Amino acid sequence: MTGEALTIDRSALEQLAALLLERAGLKVTPDGYMGLRLALQARMPALGLDDAGEYVRRLKQLAGEHELRALLPLVTVGKTEFFRDARQFAAFENEVFPELLKHARRESRPVRLWSAGCATGEEPYSIAMVGLDRGALTQEVDCWATDLNPVAVENAARGRFAIRRLLGVSEPRLARYFTLTDGQYEVNPQLREMVRFEGHNLAAPLWPQVRPQSMDLIFCRNVIIYFDQPTILAVMERFYDSLRPGGWLFLGYSESLFRVPTRFEMVEVGGVFIYRRPVRRSAMAMPLPPLPGPTPAQQAPKPAERPTPKALPLVVGLQLPKSTVTPYVPRPSPVPGTGTPVQRLAEIVGLIERGDFPRALRHAHALCEAEPDDLAARITLGNVHALMGNIEEAREAYQAALQREPLSVEARLYLGIAAMQADEPEAARQEFTRALFLEPTLALGHYLLAQVHERRGDAEAARRSYRNAVNQRRGPPHTLLGHFPDLPTSNEAIAQAAQYRLAALSERP
Numbered sequence: 001m002t003g004e005a006l007t008i009d010r011s012a013l014e015q016l017a018a019l020l021l022e023r024a025g026l027k028v029t030p031d032g033y034m035g036l037r038l039a040l041q042a043r044m045p046a047l048g049l050d051d052a053g054e055y056v057r058r059l060k061q062l063a064g065e066h067e068l069r070a071l072l073p074l075v076t077v078g079k080t081e082f083f084r085d086a087r088q089f090a091a092f093e094n095e096v097f098p099e100l101l102k103h104a105r106r107e108s109r110p111v112r113l114w115s116a117g118c119a120t121g122e123e124p125y126s127i128a129m130v131g132l133d134r135g136a137l138t139q140e141v142d143c144w145a146t147d148l149n150p151v152a153v154e155n156a157a158r159g160r161f162a163i164r165r166l167l168g169v170s171e172p173r174l175a176r177y178f179t180l181t182d183g184q185y186e187v188n189p190q191l192r193e194m195v196r197f198e199g200h201n202l203a204a205p206l207w208p209q210v211r212p213q214s215m216d217l218i219f220c221r222n223v224i225i226y227f228d229q230p231t232i233l234a235v236m237e238r239f240y241d242s243l244r245p246g247g248w249l250f251l252g253y254s255e256s257l258f259r260v261p262t263r264f265e266m267v268e269v270g271g272v273f274i275y276r277r278p279v280r281r282s283a284m285a286m287p288l289p290p291l292p293g294p295t296p297a298q299q300a301p302k303p304a305e306r307p308t309p310k311a312l313p314l315v316v317g318l319q320l321p322k323s324t325v326t327p328y329v330p331r332p333s334p335v336p337g338t339g340t341p342v343q344r345l346a347e348i349v350g351l352i353e354r355g356d357f358p359r360a361l362r363h364a365h366a367l368c369e370a371e372p373d374d375l376a377a378r379i380t381l382g383n384v385h386a387l388m389g390n391i392e393e394a395r396e397a398y399q400a401a402l403q404r405e406p407l408s409v410e411a412r413l414y415l416g417i418a419a420m421q422a423d424e425p426e427a428a429r430q431e432f433t434r435a436l437f438l439e440p441t442l443a444l445g446h447y448l449l450a451q452v453h454e455r456r457g458d459a460e461a462a463r464r465s466y467r468n469a470v471n472q473r474r475g476p477p478h479t480l481l482g483h484f485p486d487l488p489t490s491n492e493a494i495a496q497a498a499q500y501r502l503a504a505l506s507e508r509p
């Protein structure tokens, strides 16, 4: 079934946008309908459907949850625009590209650039425009543009854009590089010559198309945000190998490699941070310096410096009667530190409930050592650390869980909670959003995301997420792996708390 054989009318797109808003808090404006259309073109054939109205009806049914999860990544990751992130493009245009061109000319070769995760082509065509503006000849720039989504690649190669998608392109560039044909702007042959489009999966273990040390610069922006930690590490290693010494890696605005041990160095160019393969190979792989974050005074104090918190103060409005909590309470082992993993976990839960965190920690460590693949044990270890205020150790435990199970909703959720404890609302927002991609009906995820929005002062987004939490009242129940006291999982309890917050928000002047 080809894209042309599908019926995708505007009313179906509107219904889909409304459904995404209701179920996952995703706001898709009419500007984003092209992205919805592309996602539908990818998903409808997989279900043997040719009518988008029928597809939306399926999504609305309870059984549509599974499909919604398949659709969500497609509709959230396709967003792109020309000259996205003006500051990065200014650094590229004014500082990085001229140097690369000079260098390549000395070696009588083209500048080799790669737009990895190019979506519908706006990024690589922007790169090519910069190249021509800076005096390069078409044959002096070789821009390889790749994406996992074949429909996006096909559209990118077609090089035709609706007028509204060219808002980021200045008038002189529009006149120089585009031709208006049948109500759409088409890229000129010059730009086409500079960009080669191809399907490519960054998460594949080998990239036979890429020669080692062949690239001068890689743009991979707003792509890795949806990858788990092991994939990010693997992709970064391969990027490193693909780049020449001194080659550049541009990541998206919110995608720092903070805490990702890579061999890249971070360089400030024109006020933005860019990663670079060092010119000389360093003897050891060094972690990157952290991006500017909270000052030491803002950081979570060490456990010795503060009393052990029993419950998370951040969960505003969720101090609920115990009866609303669905705790995980298997029978403990009769002899401490022995028995089946389930019994040992129950013992740790008992210690947590009694507030004996140091012993809970020892037992959780021992259980993780004995059962390295036990996800519940890893997550509970993280939770004990979080309860003791050891935020970094908690995060390590959750990351270890993610290495074993990259799609662990719990690990994402608790990473978000840890980020809130560390006063890092942006990181928390990302983690809760990821948890919700994996499990869009997770009421607690919507609730916590709403709290992050509140903390960031975004009342409208907070209301939307609280409404999403309320909407899950009759959604499927979820039992979370790993024990965290006083964290409710009952949809009804969370819906009530969300309603209180909604009322409080509407009362604010």
Ligand SMILES: C[S@@+](CC[C@H](N)C(=O)[O-])C[C@H]1O[C@@H](n2cnc3c(N)ncnc32)[C@H](O)[C@@H]1O
Residues within 6 Å of the ligand: 076, 077, 078, 079, 080, 081, 084, 116, 117, 118, 119, 120, 123, 146, 147, 148, 149, 152, 200, 201, 202, 203, 220, 221, 222, 223, 252
């Ligand atoms: C948000 S768009 C980013 C487009 C462009 N880089 C930008 O910043 O405007 C992310 C793109 O990454 C692509 N993508 C996601 N996973 C990928 C993978 N494993 N390999 C290659 N591309 C991938 C998606 O298909 C999507 O087109």
